[in-house]
Amino acid sequence: MGFLSMFKSTFLLWVLWMSACGNQPKGQTVLNETVPSAVPIDSVKPITVAANRTAEYLPLLEGKRVGVVANQTSVIFKNINENASDENNIGYTHLIDSLLALQIDIKKVFAPEHGFRGKFDAGEKVKDDVDTKTGLALISLHGKNRKPTASQLQDVDMVLFDIQDVGVRFYTYIATLQLVMEACAENNIPIIVLDRPNPNARYVDGPTMEPEHTSFLGMTEIPLVYGMTIGEYATMINEEGWLSEKGKADLTVIPLAHWDHKSHYSLPIRPSPNLPNDLAINLYPSLGLFEGTDINAGRGTEFQFQRYGAPFLNKENYVFEYIPKPNFGSKYPKHDGVVCYGKDLSEFPAISEVSLQWLLDAYRNATDKKRVFLTEGFTKHAGTEKLQQQIEAGLSEAEIKASWQAGIDRFKQIREKYLLYPE
Known part of the structure; x- marks a missing residue:
C-alpha cells in the first residue's frame, strides 16, 4: 500500500474541499475539476476520462472492499491522445488490472449486457463466471438478475461504476446504472461513478419515454437522445427521485477534465460488438x-x-x-x-x-x-405507441418531430440542473 500513501495529502485536501462545499445536493458528491466548468475549456488540453484521474478516487477506495461495474471499455489510458480512433494504436490498462496492482481489495466484478469482455450478442443471457486472468468472480447483470442482490453485495463496502455509454435511451448501460444505484441505496453502500464522454452529447431529440412503456430499454421518462454524460445522468437519477421508493444513493461522480458537450470524441474501444466506429x-x-x-x-x-x-x-x-x-x-x-x-x-x-x-x-x-x-x-x-401510429398514418417527418417538442422542452429544464460541463 506504499503507493497509496502518496495520496494521503490529496485525500486531506479533498476532505477540506468537501467541508467547504455546503451546497451539494444531499446524497451526492461531485469532485470538481481543476478548472471550474464555468471557465472556457482549453481545447489544446487532451480530454481526460475520470478513470485516469486516479488521485481523485483512489483515496476513496483505500481500505474498502470494492465491487466494480465494468466491461471492456473500463480502461485507464496510457498516452496523452485519448481521441485516437484505432483501438490497436492506443495504450491503456484495464481499470481492474490497475486497481489490483495498487492492492485495492476488489471482491467481484459486475458485468452489463454483452459481458465483461463485450463479446456477447445484444440481448443474450450472460452467466456468472470467473475471470481467468484475475480469478475474480464475474457477476452478470444480464442473466438471472439485472440488479445486484443483497447477497451479492454483502461483502462489498463500495461500488465503483465505469462503463462507456453512447447517450441513447435504449442502450442498456444506463438501465444497469440505475439498477445498481437502486441496489446501493437499498443496501447503504456508497457508489462512485467514473465519468466518460458521451459521443452523442451535442443534442437532445426523439420521443420521450411514456411511463406505461418503461422497460430495461428505457426506465425513465427521458427523450431517446438525452445529451448527458453517464455521470450527469447518474446525478439526475439520484436527485429526481427515480430510484425505487424514491430512495437516494450515496453517490460520488468523478468528472472528466477538458471536455464539454460540443467536444468531438472518438471512442478508442467499441462500446459493444455492433457499434464498431x-x-x-x-x-x-x-x-x-x-x-x-x-x-x-x-x-x-x-x-x-x-x-x-x-x-x-x-x-x-x-x-x-x-x-x-x-x-x-x-x-x-x-x-x-x-x-x-x-x-x-x-x-x-x-x-x-x-x-x-x-x-x-x-x-x-x-x-x-x-x-x-x-x-x-x-x-x-x-x-x-404514437410513433408507429404516426408512421402508419402517413405523417411526415416534420409533423412527427413537432409532436416531440413539448417533451424535449420539459426534459431540458430538468437536465439543465445537472449538467457538469459547458454546452
Whole structure:
C-alpha cells in the first residue's frame, strides 16, 4: 500500500474541499475539476476520462472492499491522445488490472449486457463466471438478475461504476446504472461513478419515454437522445427521485477534465460488438429504431448501423443489397443468409438529430407493410405507441418531430440542473 500513501495529502485536501462545499445536493458528491466548468475549456488540453484521474478516487477506495461495474471499455489510458480512433494504436490498462496492482481489495466484478469482455450478442443471457486472468468472480447483470442482490453485495463496502455509454435511451448501460444505484441505496453502500464522454452529447431529440412503456430499454421518462454524460445522468437519477421508493444513493461522480458537450470524441474501444466506429455510434439513435422492426440494421455484416435492408423492401427502388451472415456479436442476425434490399449509409455525413428519414423510407417501400412492425419491440424502443401510429398514418417527418417538442422542452429544464460541463 506504499503507493497509496502518496495520496494521503490529496485525500486531506479533498476532505477540506468537501467541508467547504455546503451546497451539494444531499446524497451526492461531485469532485470538481481543476478548472471550474464555468471557465472556457482549453481545447489544446487532451480530454481526460475520470478513470485516469486516479488521485481523485483512489483515496476513496483505500481500505474498502470494492465491487466494480465494468466491461471492456473500463480502461485507464496510457498516452496523452485519448481521441485516437484505432483501438490497436492506443495504450491503456484495464481499470481492474490497475486497481489490483495498487492492492485495492476488489471482491467481484459486475458485468452489463454483452459481458465483461463485450463479446456477447445484444440481448443474450450472460452467466456468472470467473475471470481467468484475475480469478475474480464475474457477476452478470444480464442473466438471472439485472440488479445486484443483497447477497451479492454483502461483502462489498463500495461500488465503483465505469462503463462507456453512447447517450441513447435504449442502450442498456444506463438501465444497469440505475439498477445498481437502486441496489446501493437499498443496501447503504456508497457508489462512485467514473465519468466518460458521451459521443452523442451535442443534442437532445426523439420521443420521450411514456411511463406505461418503461422497460430495461428505457426506465425513465427521458427523450431517446438525452445529451448527458453517464455521470450527469447518474446525478439526475439520484436527485429526481427515480430510484425505487424514491430512495437516494450515496453517490460520488468523478468528472472528466477538458471536455464539454460540443467536444468531438472518438471512442478508442467499441462500446459493444455492433457499434464498431464513429459513424455507427452517430447513426445509432436513428437506425437503432429498426431494432424494434423486422428490418435488418446491418447486424451480420461489418457495417452495423451503417445500412439497413430487408427481403420485403421493394428491390425496384433500391440499387443496394447485402446478405447478413453470423459474425462477431451477431450469431443470429435478422434475415440470416437472405438477400436484403435497402440503403448503404457508410459514407453518410455525421448528424446531430434523430432522423426518421430511413424508417419512413423503409416503411413506404415495404412490399408487405405488416411485416415492418411484426416484432413487439418497436414500442419499447420508441418509448411510445404514437410513433408507429404516426408512421402508419402517413405523417411526415416534420409533423412527427413537432409532436416531440413539448417533451424535449420539459426534459431540458430538468437536465439543465445537472449538467457538469459547458454546452
